[in-house]
Amino acid sequence: MFTIRLTVPPLPPWDDKTERSPEFESGKLPNLTFDYIHGRGKGIRLSDLLHGRDAQWLAPKMIDGTAPVFSSVMSHITLYVYWPGYDENTTEDMTDIPLNVTTITRAELARIVGVIISTFIRNRQAGSLKGTKPEWDLSSVELQDVFVSGIRHVFGHVYHAVIHIEKQT
Secondary structure (H helix, E strand, O other), X not given: OOEEEEEOOOOOXXXXXXXXXXXXXXOOOOOEEOOEOOOOOOOEEXXXXXXOOOOOOXXXXXXXXXXXXXXXXXXXXXXXXXXXXXXXXXXHHEEEEEOXXXXXXXXXXXXXXXXHHHHHHHHHHHOOOXXXXXXXXXXXXXXXXXXXXEEEEEEOOXXXXXXXXXXXX
C-alpha cells in the first residue's frame, strides 16, 4: 500500500472586470504557509484545522502559529476555493475574511481557511455533485485526507487556498 498525493493546481487566469485598488496592485502581497512545527512542508490536516472551538489548540503545534499575519492596512482578503472538475465559478467559492477587527494570527487564519474549505467540500458532497475529473471527485473525500499548506496571493486582495489530498492505494 502506498500514498498518492494530489495537489490542487493554481487558479486558472480569469478577467472578472473587478475594480482593483491601486495600492494592492502596486506590489505582490505575501503568500502564507501553514505547516506543523516538525512538518516537512506537507501542510496541516484539515481535520486538525477544524479541531476544537478555536485556534488555541493549533497555534503551538504549527510554525509561527501565534505570529500576526497581514498588515493593518488591509480590511479583508477574499479566499477563493478552486477544485478541478468543479469549474462552475460561483460566488459561494469566494469568501471574504475580515482583517480589520483585530490582529489575526497564522493559526486563526489557518482555522478560518480550513472552515471555508470544509464547507466547500461538504456543500458539494451534500449536493451530490460529481466532478468532471474522476481523480478529483469529492464524493468519497474524507476531511482527514485533505491537507492545507497555505494561501497563495492571486491579485488584489484575492487569495487561493493551497490544498492537497492524500489517498491510500
